[in-house]
Amino acid sequence: MAIGIFDSGVGGLTVFKSISEHFPNADIYYLGDTARVPYGNKSKETIKRYSSECADFLIKRFNVDLIVIACNTASSYAIDFLKKKYGVPVIGVVIPGARRAVSVSKNARIGVIGTRGTVRSCSYYDAIKNISQNVSVFQKACPLLVPLVEEARIDHNITDIVIKEYLDELNKENIDTLILGCTHYPLLKKRIKMLYSNLNIVDSSEVILGYIEKLGINFRENSIREIFVTDKSESFSSLVFQILGEVEIKEVFIEQPF
Amino acid sequence: MAIGIFDSGVGGLTVFKSISEHFPNADIYYLGDTARVPYGNKSKETIKRYSSECADFLIKRFNVDLIVIACNTASSYAIDFLKKKYGVPVIGVVIPGARRAVSVSKNARIGVIGTRGTVRSCSYYDAIKNISQNVSVFQKACPLLVPLVEEARIDHNITDIVIKEYLDELNKENIDTLILGCTHYPLLKKRIKMLYSNLNIVDSSEVILGYIEKLGINFRENSIREIFVTDKSESFSSLVFQILGEVEIKEVFIEQPF
Numbered sequence: 001m002a003i004g005i006f007d008s009g010v011g012g013l014t015v016f017k018s019i020s021e022h023f024p025n026a027d028i029y030y031l032g033d034t035a036r037v038p039y040g041n042k043s044k045e046t047i048k049r050y051s052s053e054c055a056d057f058l059i060k061r062f063n064v065d066l067i068v069i070a071c072n073t074a075s076s077y078a079i080d081f082l083k084k085k086y087g088v089p090v091i092g093v094v095i096p097g098a099r100r101a102v103s104v105s106k107n108a109r110i111g112v113i114g115t116r117g118t119v120r121s122c123s124y125y126d127a128i129k130n131i132s133q134n135v136s137v138f139q140k141a142c143p144l145l146v147p148l149v150e151e152a153r154i155d156h157n158i159t160d161i162v163i164k165e166y167l168d169e170l171n172k173e174n175i176d177t178l179i180l181g182c183t184h185y186p187l188l189k190k191r192i193k194m195l196y197s198n199l200n201i202v203d204s205s206e207v208i209l210g211y212i213e214k215l216g217i218n219f220r221e222n223s224i225r226e227i228f229v230t231d232k233s234e235s236f237s238s239l240v241f242q243i244l245g246e247v248e249i250k251e252v253f254i255e256q257p258f
Numbered sequence: 259m260a261i262g263i264f265d266s267g268v269g270g271l272t273v274f275k276s277i278s279e280h281f282p283n284a285d286i287y288y289l290g291d292t293a294r295v296p297y298g299n300k301s302k303e304t305i306k307r308y309s310s311e312c313a314d315f316l317i318k319r320f321n322v323d324l325i326v327i328a329c330n331t332a333s334s335y336a337i338d339f340l341k342k343k344y345g346v347p348v349i350g351v352v353i354p355g356a357r358r359a360v361s362v363s364k365n366a367r368i369g370v371i372g373t374r375g376t377v378r379s380c381s382y383y384d385a386i387k388n389i390s391q392n393v394s395v396f397q398k399a400c401p402l403l404v405p406l407v408e409e410a411r412i413d414h415n416i417t418d419i420v421i422k423e424y425l426d427e428l429n430k431e432n433i434d435t436l437i438l439g440c441t442h443y444p445l446l447k448k449r450i451k452m453l454y455s456n457l458n459i460v461d462s463s464e465v466i467l468g469y470i471e472k473l474g475i476n477f478r479e480n481s482i483r484e485i486f487v488t489d490k491s492e493s494f495s496s497l498v499f500q501i502l503g504e505v506e507i508k509e510v511f512i513e514q515p516f
Contacts, residue, residue: 035304036293036294041491041493042292042493043489043490043491046293116493117491143405143409144405144411148402158416161415162416233299233304233375235299235300235375
């Protein structure tokens with residue numbers, strides 16, 4: 001069996017990387033929908049359609065037996081729809097992240113940062129409340145963090161100003177745990193930890209590994225790694241390099257007639 | 259006859275606004291491809307395909323007699339292709355902007371700012387060099403300015419820092435004229451003028467008016483204004499409001515089978 005991972009762009013390579021390192025022998029296929037990135041500001045219907053086209057590609061072309069949705073926005077809006085449509089397990093990043101946060105928070109006050117779409121969907125909020133009604137959840141959309149990461153402004157005073165603008169507000173709510181609800185944010189983890197050493201940081205790209213293990217799937221073990229994007233522009237190459245170093249990336253067309 | 263304007267998103271409403279004010283009686287249709295915004299970081303082939311789908315919608319649905327490409331990236335990559343494909347005049351923002359810049363520059367040193375796509379295409383560079391070999395052109399991609407405008411950080415210290423990071427470099431080249439090569443930038447015009455009072459600022463949304471007049475077209479004069487987007491998310495509503503105030507926007511699907 002093989003693992004298929006998709007994301008709106010190349011940020012999800014943080015998830016690909018963690019899964020690759022944890023399951024070194026498994027066959028793993030990644031698709032980044034860079035022709036239509038970002039998903040974060042788009043509507044639920046559009047995101048369901050795009051997600052379905054991504055999943056179709058991975059299932060029909062590589063016969064993957066597990067779909068991992070690396071994108072938080074797609075996990076928020078499309079996971080139930082994909083689970084119903086396909087007969088394979090689908091793991092998103094939201095529920096694993098929510099569970100980990102609830103288990104590590106000591107004061108039951110959790111912050112969530114993400115794109116506008118993720119925050120508006122209230123998916124982390126709902127997932128946490130489903131686990132425990134007694135936890136207080138504070139959400140904050142941080143739409144400027146993705147472009148700052150993509151522009152490699154990770155160790156930069158502008159990024160610190162923006163992080164503080166967003167996180168001071170959450171920190172005032174006396175949270176002790178922060179969910180990084182976007183695939184790009186793990187690249188800012190060191191910076192956020194430095195600025196807010198009081199917070200437990202929950203990084204979904206690490207948390208989902210346990211979920212994949214629990215499925216007890218026997219993966220095909222040829223160590224195949226293939227990375228596809230729907231638009232091969234040079235713009236994202238610095239982000240890919242920051243995450244994975246030098247890798248081969250192929251372009252593919254996935255849009256389907258409406 | 260009617261005017262059709264398209265853009266990758268709603269930034270092109272700066273162009274719609276200027277045309278609307280200048281031709282108050284003309285019928286004007288606008289399409290923003292918000293389902294696939296931004297174009298700036300995507301490849302030439304993808305941008306040609308998207309632009310063609312936008313033009314098809316305006317021509318087939320409203321029988322427009324003039325296409326204005328408000329998007330700098332699409333003007334850079336797709337204008338020749340659209341001119342060949344359709345039998346109507348197509349006006350982009352690049353050549354008008356280039357001509358104005360050459361005519362106002364006294365020292366023949368011109369700066370151009372835009373998205374990565376616009377800068378990489380060298381379209382302003384080529385257009386200026388076609389007019390005069392003696393002009394020196396200095397380009398700078400400013401990919402963080404679009405998200406800052408979209409997040410309404412117009413009068414904000416972060417935006418000043420980012421503008422200075424990008425423009426100090428151009429200013430050192432002793433330019434006297436700066437082309438705002440992206441539809442979002444007119445919203446930063448006041449800020450840029452304040453920081454760099456030495457520069458002539460060329461805003462294509464104003465420059466193209468003369469080009470439309472010169473076509474001598476008798477427009478249908480029912481003052482119809484219709485604005486369409488391919489994804490009606492709330493995220494861009496603050497930008498629309500900043501440009502136009504309260505307006506009605508309709509959603510439409512334009513993707514075609516490959």
